[in-house]
Amino acid sequence: MVVDNYKYIREQVETTARNCGRNPRDITLIAVSKTKPLSDIEKLIQIGVDDFGENKVQELCDKYENVSKPVSFHLIGHLQTNKVKYVVDKACLIHSVDTVKLAKEIQKEAFKKQVTTQILIEVNVAEEESKFGLHVDEVIPFIEEISSYPNVHINGLMTIAPFVENPEENRNYFRTLKQLSLDIISKNIDNVDMNVLSMGMTNDYKVAIEEGATMVRVGTAIFGARNYI
Secondary structure: OHHHHHHHHHHHHHHHHHHOOOOHHHOEEEEEOOOOOHHHHHHHHOOOOOEEEEOOHHHHHHHHHHOOOOOEEEEOOOOOHHHHHHHOOOEEEEEEEOOHHHHHHHHHHHHHHOOOEEEEEEEOOOOOOOOOOEOHHHHHHHHHHHOOOOOEEEEEEEOOOOOOOOHHHHHHHHHHHHHHHHHHHHHOOOOEEEEEEEOOOOOOHHHHHHOOOOEEEEOHHHHOOOOOO
16 A cells, blocks of 8 residues: 555656656655654665655664665654754755754764765744744845854755645745745855755645645655554
8 A cells, every 4th residue: 555655646746747847857755754664664665765754863763773775764853952963874864954053963963973964944934833944034044154064064945834725825835935945046155055945745745846846745645644652
């Protein structure tokens, strides 16, 4: 079932991309495997899936250590500073950086391990009180402040749009994030790329692709409902 679900979503991603004039190869489908067993990940690895999303550091580390072959684990959940040391050399990309304190800690631990940690800046475009992330007008000053950190590389932006029944309601949020990325590109800041727009989930990934997403994070439509204890 997991394999069939993934193949279906992959087809939907590719069709959506083509329909809006984009190359499907420019869009990474992240299978959000949080709370799901390693056995589900292994089923997808067998068909060539390489990108998985985890919310919690401990779960990412456990799966990283026990997976049958190397794959790319994305940390998409909120990251606490005291957990940074465990994940800087394991996550292929940290999607959720939104404070100077966190960025400084990533720099410190990445330097210790002699790695360059790839990050995205989390933007709370909808300004929901329940969500983490910077407001749109805070992003450029924030990037300018942390761009000099030598062991941290900014790859782009991430947002978690509101959960809505009608995905069209989120189109403006995705459009705003895309425009913000263009504004940042125009600043030509050293050590900053805007190659990644991580936006869109199970309920709205098609709209996100239409508005420029390069990564979509799909969990429920692939793995089923979350296993919360």
